[in-house]
Structure formats: C-alpha cells, structure tokens
Amino acid sequence: MTTEQTKTPVNTSTDQDQRVLTYSQAINEALDQEMARDESVFVMGEDVAIYGGAYGVTRGLLDKYGEERIRDTGISEAAIVGAGIGAAITGMRPVVEIMYVDFMSLVMDQLCNQAAKLRYMFGGKTKVPLTIRTEGGAGRTLGAHHSQSLESWFMHIPGIKVVMPATPYDAKGLLLSSIRDDNTVVYIEHKMLYNSKGLVPEDDYTIPIGKADVKRPGKDVTVLSYSRQLLFCQEAAEELAGEGIDVEIVDLRTLLPLDVETIVESIRKTSRAVIVEEDTITGGAGAEIGMRIMEEAFDYLDAPVKRVAGADVPMPKSPVLEALAIPSKESIIEGIREVLP
Amino acid sequence: MTKSSKKDQPAGTKSPESELTCSKEQAQHYLRQMMHIRKFEDGMMDLMTKNIAQGGSHLYAGEEAVAVGAMAALQPDDYIASTHRGHGHCIAKGGKLNELMAEILGKATGCCRGKGGSLHLADVSTGNLGANGVVAGGLGIATGAGLSIKMRGDDKVVICFFGDGAMNEGIVHECMNMAAKWTLPVIYLVENNLYGMSVAIARSSRLEDHAKRAIAYDMPSSTVDGQDVLAVRDATATCVEHARSGKGPSLLIANTYRYYGHSRSDPRAYRTREEEAYWKDRDPIKLFSAHCTDIGLLSEKEIQALDAGTTEDIEQAIRFAIDSPLPDPSELCTDVYA
Structure with missing residues (x-):
C-alpha cells in the first residue's frame, strides 16, 4: 500500500515512525523496496554491485537481488545512460548510477538529445521511465572534477525532471516517485548528506515530484x-x-x-x-x-x-x-x- | 561469419548472387520494398527542390539492399535502431508510407504527429526505436534494448544501424564492449557508404577495415556486399541466429553507396563522378531485378508491374502528405512528459 505524503512527519505517534535512518540508508531502502515490488526495476552503474556504490548507497543489494539486477558496468557513462534509455523504452525501469554529477558531462548527449526528447519526437508514442541517480556538491575537498553542482544544466532540458532531496525522509519518498515516474528523472544526492539522519518510516510512501x-x-x-x-x-x-x-x-x-x-x-x-x-x-x-x-x-x-x-x-x-x-x-x-x- | 574479421571485401566486389535463393513472393517483397525506398527518396528530393519539403533530409537512395536485406532476416517484433539516414529503415521495417511521408513534411498525420521529421522518423509500432539526429545516437538505445530483451527472457533481437562515420564516436566502443561482455542480442550493422559526410574513411580512420574492430570485443564480424539484397539478408540472418541463440552481439559491415550527397546542400566535391557511375552500375534494384529474371524467378512484366505499383504508392503517399493538415497549435506543448 503506497501512501502519498507531502509533509515531513513532525509529531510521530508510533514506534515505526520514530525510526531514524541516514540519507544513504533511506535511498538504499527505497531501491530495495522498489526492486522487491517491481521486477522491471534494476540498478546499473560503476561499482554499484560488489563495492556497493562509491558512497555505499547500494550496499547489500547485490546479495539480495543478484548480478542480473545489480549490474556492475565498465567505466562507460554514456553507455550506462544510453543502455538505460534503451531498456526503459522497451519495458524496464532502470535506475542507473553516475558516480559524480561532474561525470554527467559524459552523458549529456544521451540525456539531452535522447532521454529527454524521444517521447516528444515520436509524437508521444514512447516513454522513458529512467532514473539517473547521481551525487554532487562540495565539502570533501575533492577539487574541480568531483564537487560541482550542475543542476541548472538539467533544468534547461524540457522532457526530464530534476529532483534534489535534502532530508532522509524526502530522499526515500522522492526516489520511489522517481522510479515510478514514466519520465527520465535526474535524482541528485549530495555527498555531504549521506550520513545526515532523520525520521524515515519503513512504509512504502511517495513524495510527489514538483512539490516544494x-x-x-x-x-x-x-x-x-x-x-x-x-x-x-x-x-x-x-x-x-x-x-x-x-x-x-x-x-x-x-x-x-x-x-x-x-x-x-x-x-x-x-x-x-x-x-x-x-x-x-x-x-x-x-x-x-x-x-x-x-x-x-x-x-x-x-x-x-x-x-x-x-x-x-x-x-x-x-x-x-x-x-x-x-x-x-x-x-x-x-x-x-x-x-x- | 568468422570469429576474427574476414579480409575486407573491396568495395563493390561482385558477390555470388546466383548461389543465393529466395521464393518468388520474397523476391517480389524485396523488390517492392527497394523500389518503395528509391521512389520515396527520389520523391523527397523533388519535394525539397520545389521547397515543398522544408528542412534537411538525408536520403537513402543507393543503400536499399541493406535495409531490405537486413529486415528480411528479422521477425516483425524484433527491434531496430536507425540513423539520420533512416527513411529506408522505416519503410523496410514496415512503416506506413503515407505516415512516413507526412511526418517528413511535418504534418499532423505523420507517424510522430509532425514533431519528429526526417531526422527522428520512427514508427514505434513496427519495433523501430527511431532515427537519430546524432551520429551514433542509437547505439546506447539499441544496446539497452538488447539488455531489456535479455533480462526479460524475450526471444527478440535488435539491429543497430549506423554508418562508417559513426565508427569513430566514443559511445560505439562503450556499447560494443558492454554488449559483448553481457552477451546481448544486438547486431551492430555498419552501413559503410565510404564517407562520413565528406570525409573518406581513409582520411579519418587508421583502420580502414571496420570489421577488424570487432577483435577488440571478441565479437564475430563479417563484411557483405551491401548492394546485394540476398547477400545482406543471409549475412544478417547469420548474425540474428547468433544473437537469438544467446551467443551475443556481432558486427556486420555492409559496403554500400549513397547516390545523393550527404544532404541537399552537398555538391559532392569529395568524390569523383567516375566513382558515382561505378556504384550506379551496381544499383541494388537493377542487380536484383537482373538476378530474378536471369534465374527465371520473375518475368520482365512482373518487374514492370512492381515498378508501376510502387510508383503509384509513392505518388499516393506524396499526395496524402501534401493534403494532410498541419498540427494544431495546441500540439506544441503536448507529449513533452508522459
């Protein structure tokens, strides 16, 4: 049973609602729950399987879902997103990970020219339910290729959605919405938020995309x-x-x-x-x-x-x-x- | 098909056509499709010259045997990813002539409701994942469709068309590696028309034999005479069988030639008129017609009937497109999001 929530819970009345997770755990839980619920969902990207993601977000999913659905790829960002698009328009709901938002420069043709435009160019006769999880922002002194905030690039592309959660609660609900959305969503995490904590219900809940x-x-x-x-x-x-x-x-x-x-x-x-x-x-x-x-x-x-x-x-x-x-x-x-x- | 690449076939080498066979119905089907494509493209050129068709269009005339031969090796629900020179692929995959022509003219009755045009021509209902305005833009899509087929346990395959010019795009390497590693059912079919816009292969690539690149991915490859529809069909069928039986991707190079320039503004200064004459002598429709009459599969009269019928079909498509309404202004902002 999915519930749609627009507000972060403030007063909690049950033990379950009191549960505290990190931002990273909340994202992991969303992936886990959605993969359990929907067989067409799979994860692919660099180091997402054995390593569990550069920031550990996909840790544990390989054991649970296996190599077919948690796919380590080569270092081929354009192919990762490109293959995500191809899988999305033929019936799957891929969640691909681009390790740093800075590397989105390598996938811009796939994102701007393909994912964002296919539906329109084909007169509404296809849909691209692809989620691109990536991570950005400064704070770890990683320099100019691992610290950028590039959201405005993606805001300039009609046909996609851009989601940037700040809290663990929103991170989970917005990721579930993103995966279920029939459009391509660029879901940008922040590297300095992964260990931040907050209340996250165990339930399956979504937060509508486009609601402040x-x-x-x-x-x-x-x-x-x-x-x-x-x-x-x-x-x-x-x-x-x-x-x-x-x-x-x-x-x-x-x-x-x-x-x-x-x-x-x-x-x-x-x-x-x-x-x-x-x-x-x-x-x-x-x-x-x-x-x-x-x-x-x-x-x-x-x-x-x-x-x-x-x-x-x-x-x-x-x-x-x-x-x-x-x-x-x-x-x-x-x-x-x-x-x- | 060999595991390592074959020795490259010199462009235009005559293939052993007489050894290849097909039924009468197949012969008529292949000829009809090739004639449709040729006349569709000649009609497009005429419409562009008269400025009835605005904007650019990259014409497929001369390359018909590749699309028709390749599609003859597919099942209807198999996928293809097409290119900027994609009219032929759309027609051969079963797209409706009227809707395709209307789409190129930006009409409401077009297969993409006038929003795609020549560069984004796609009749999705035929398993066509779309033409692409970006060279090598379809590689990712085709590879992902292959992944989807494999994960879902479907029996389909994907043909990914692209040109010799696309061979030097980075995503080609990324995708071929991915497809080979994951044994995806994708046929990477290079329509080698010798020029990437104006630049000849020898001027852009160290390795002129594209088939050799498959070695890098431990992928089988072969080269076929792209003017010979039966040779293309059979070479593609070998690749399709390889893919469908779970053995993964392959690379097929079809040597061919585009009669018109890259686009309508191209004066073709980079190639000789002698070269053009040589390839026009190896016209795929002419070659296959001669083959069919030589072996007694079709009579001259039957071929003339196909010629007349296809002329009429294209004239009808052009009339339909010209007479069709333009999209309603309310269409501007629909279909951006699902």
Missing part, C-alpha cells in the same frame, strides 16, 4: 533552497530567530518542474525572498527561480530578490577556498539581512 515543502514556517522573509544548503539555511534561521527575525524556509525538493505556486504563496506572506543555492551564480538555478518570482510575485515584493550562491569559479581544492566558494551560514545570514527592512 515549507520546512520552517515564518513571516519575515522567505528563504528558498534545496539539497545540502537547506541545512545551512536552517542553522541561519535558528540564529536569526534569536534576534526576533522569523524566517520561512521553503525546500524546493524538485527543480524541474518547479513548484512556483508554493514559492509565490510564501512570498505573498513574507514579501521578501532569498534564494540559497550551491551552484555557481551565473545562469544557476537561482537565476530561473528569481525570474519566476519577478514574473509571478513582483507585486508582493518589498525588496529585491537576493541570491546567495556559489562563486563563479571551478571548485578549488583547498578547504579554505572550497568553503568560500559556496554559501555558508554566515553568508546566508548576511543575504537575509540585505532584504530585511
């Missing part, structure tokens, strides 16, 4: 964020609460399609908006979100929309420089102050 979630209600300013930056926003909001500033945090969760309705609704209440994103600022996700606010919520604004985003640089190795290249609690607080009266 107000993670913290407030009345003074709307902070729009997603993925790991959401955690920084929560820390910033805590600190500002001590000064009597009431921050509303909207977790976008899905970047394509974007839940403009929830964004507008929040800004209507607060009249101020700050977008917090880890990707580089120029042409980033916030550029689109900000412009949608201008088009849909301009009349409600009492201050210009502010972006707190990554610097326009390749991600540097040095921990000092890396931390400076992305938003922090401090820069978020500063950004929020800029839009306050």
Whole structure:
C-alpha cells in the first residue's frame, strides 16, 4: 500500500515512525523496496554491485537481488545512460548510477538529445521511465572534477525532471516517485548528506515530484533552497530567530518542474525572498527561480530578490577556498539581512 | 561469419548472387520494398527542390539492399535502431508510407504527429526505436534494448544501424564492449557508404577495415556486399541466429553507396563522378531485378508491374502528405512528459 505524503512527519505517534535512518540508508531502502515490488526495476552503474556504490548507497543489494539486477558496468557513462534509455523504452525501469554529477558531462548527449526528447519526437508514442541517480556538491575537498553542482544544466532540458532531496525522509519518498515516474528523472544526492539522519518510516510512501515543502514556517522573509544548503539555511534561521527575525524556509525538493505556486504563496506572506543555492551564480538555478518570482510575485515584493550562491569559479581544492566558494551560514545570514527592512 | 574479421571485401566486389535463393513472393517483397525506398527518396528530393519539403533530409537512395536485406532476416517484433539516414529503415521495417511521408513534411498525420521529421522518423509500432539526429545516437538505445530483451527472457533481437562515420564516436566502443561482455542480442550493422559526410574513411580512420574492430570485443564480424539484397539478408540472418541463440552481439559491415550527397546542400566535391557511375552500375534494384529474371524467378512484366505499383504508392503517399493538415497549435506543448 503506497501512501502519498507531502509533509515531513513532525509529531510521530508510533514506534515505526520514530525510526531514524541516514540519507544513504533511506535511498538504499527505497531501491530495495522498489526492486522487491517491481521486477522491471534494476540498478546499473560503476561499482554499484560488489563495492556497493562509491558512497555505499547500494550496499547489500547485490546479495539480495543478484548480478542480473545489480549490474556492475565498465567505466562507460554514456553507455550506462544510453543502455538505460534503451531498456526503459522497451519495458524496464532502470535506475542507473553516475558516480559524480561532474561525470554527467559524459552523458549529456544521451540525456539531452535522447532521454529527454524521444517521447516528444515520436509524437508521444514512447516513454522513458529512467532514473539517473547521481551525487554532487562540495565539502570533501575533492577539487574541480568531483564537487560541482550542475543542476541548472538539467533544468534547461524540457522532457526530464530534476529532483534534489535534502532530508532522509524526502530522499526515500522522492526516489520511489522517481522510479515510478514514466519520465527520465535526474535524482541528485549530495555527498555531504549521506550520513545526515532523520525520521524515515519503513512504509512504502511517495513524495510527489514538483512539490516544494515549507520546512520552517515564518513571516519575515522567505528563504528558498534545496539539497545540502537547506541545512545551512536552517542553522541561519535558528540564529536569526534569536534576534526576533522569523524566517520561512521553503525546500524546493524538485527543480524541474518547479513548484512556483508554493514559492509565490510564501512570498505573498513574507514579501521578501532569498534564494540559497550551491551552484555557481551565473545562469544557476537561482537565476530561473528569481525570474519566476519577478514574473509571478513582483507585486508582493518589498525588496529585491537576493541570491546567495556559489562563486563563479571551478571548485578549488583547498578547504579554505572550497568553503568560500559556496554559501555558508554566515553568508546566508548576511543575504537575509540585505532584504530585511 | 568468422570469429576474427574476414579480409575486407573491396568495395563493390561482385558477390555470388546466383548461389543465393529466395521464393518468388520474397523476391517480389524485396523488390517492392527497394523500389518503395528509391521512389520515396527520389520523391523527397523533388519535394525539397520545389521547397515543398522544408528542412534537411538525408536520403537513402543507393543503400536499399541493406535495409531490405537486413529486415528480411528479422521477425516483425524484433527491434531496430536507425540513423539520420533512416527513411529506408522505416519503410523496410514496415512503416506506413503515407505516415512516413507526412511526418517528413511535418504534418499532423505523420507517424510522430509532425514533431519528429526526417531526422527522428520512427514508427514505434513496427519495433523501430527511431532515427537519430546524432551520429551514433542509437547505439546506447539499441544496446539497452538488447539488455531489456535479455533480462526479460524475450526471444527478440535488435539491429543497430549506423554508418562508417559513426565508427569513430566514443559511445560505439562503450556499447560494443558492454554488449559483448553481457552477451546481448544486438547486431551492430555498419552501413559503410565510404564517407562520413565528406570525409573518406581513409582520411579519418587508421583502420580502414571496420570489421577488424570487432577483435577488440571478441565479437564475430563479417563484411557483405551491401548492394546485394540476398547477400545482406543471409549475412544478417547469420548474425540474428547468433544473437537469438544467446551467443551475443556481432558486427556486420555492409559496403554500400549513397547516390545523393550527404544532404541537399552537398555538391559532392569529395568524390569523383567516375566513382558515382561505378556504384550506379551496381544499383541494388537493377542487380536484383537482373538476378530474378536471369534465374527465371520473375518475368520482365512482373518487374514492370512492381515498378508501376510502387510508383503509384509513392505518388499516393506524396499526395496524402501534401493534403494532410498541419498540427494544431495546441500540439506544441503536448507529449513533452508522459
């Protein structure tokens, strides 16, 4: 029995709802449950089987489902996604893993030209139920090829969906939705969230793609964020609460399609908006979100929309420089102050 | 088919046609399909010249025996992945002429409702996984379809068409390795028409014999005269049998020639008129017609009847396409998402 949930459970009444999992375990559980439920689901990618995934997300699945359904591949990103597309249009529901979002550069033809467009080009006569799990973001001082946030690339491709969960609860529910979706979903995890913990029910539940979630209600300013930056926003909001500033945090969760309705609704209440994103600022996700606010919520604004985003640089190795290249609690607080009266 | 690649057959080598046989019905079917393709393409050129067909189109004329011969070795529910030069594949796989022509003209009655066009021509209901605007764009799709067949325990196979130019795309290597490692039922069929747009194989590839590349994947390969429909059919049938019996992928090179340029704006400065004349002398329709009359399988009159019938079919398809309505503006944003 699947239930559809839009809100993270706050008050829990049963033991089961009290269960705490890491973000990584929550994703693993979603894969496990969906593979048990649906025989057409299989996992393939580099190091997903014996190794259990570079970040250990698929650990244990090989023992349970075997080599046929948990497939180690060669280091062939384009073929991994390409074969995923071919399998998807002929009746399977592949979940492929691209180890780092940085390596999505190697699959862009498959993603942009094939997965995203086949349905449209064929006049609606096919569907591509493919999930591409990948992982991005800075924080481990891995340098410019293992630390990027490239979500805005994918937001620019009509025909796919882009999902970026911040909490274990959302990670599980959104992955189940992604696998069951009849479209290609780019599901981007954050390497710094894998060990983060949260309540995750054991039940089969889905979270609708395209629905943002107000993670913290407030009345003074709307902070729009997603993925790991959401955690920084929560820390910033805590600190500002001590000064009597009431921050509303909207977790976008899905970047394509974007839940403009929830964004507008929040800004209507607060009249101020700050977008917090880890990707580089120029042409980033916030550029689109900000412009949608201008088009849909301009009349409600009492201050210009502010972006707190990554610097326009390749991600540097040095921990000092890396931390400076992305938003922090401090820069978020500063950004929020800029839009306050 | 040999485990290691055969010695390359010089382009245009005459194959032992007389040794290859087919029934009368098959002969008529192959000739009809080849004539349909030729006339479809000649008609397209005419429509482009008159600017009735807008946009580009890569014509298959000259290569008919490859599509028709290959498809003759398939069952109806087998898959193919096609290329930017894909009209012939669509027709040979059983696509409806009217809908194909309408699609190329961007009409609502097209097989893709006017949203795909020549470069994305696909009648999905015939097992055609689509033409592709990206050279080697179909390799991943075909390989994945092979994976799907294997995982589901189906009895199908996939033919993945691509050109000699695609051979130098990276994904070809990735996919052939994957298919070979996983013994997927895929036939990688290279339509070697000697040029990647304008660049001859010798100018782009160290190894001119594409069949040798199969050695890298421990995959059987062979080379066939792509102007000889029966030779293509039988060579493909060997590959299909290999795939269907669970032995995995193979590489088949069909040497052929496109009569028109790469696209309509191509003055064909990179090849000689003598070379073109040589290949037109090896016209697949002419060769097979002669073979059929030589061995008494079809009479001149029967061939003329096929010729007249196919001319009429294509004229009808062109009329249907021209008379068909354009898509309704409300179609713009439908079919983006399922």
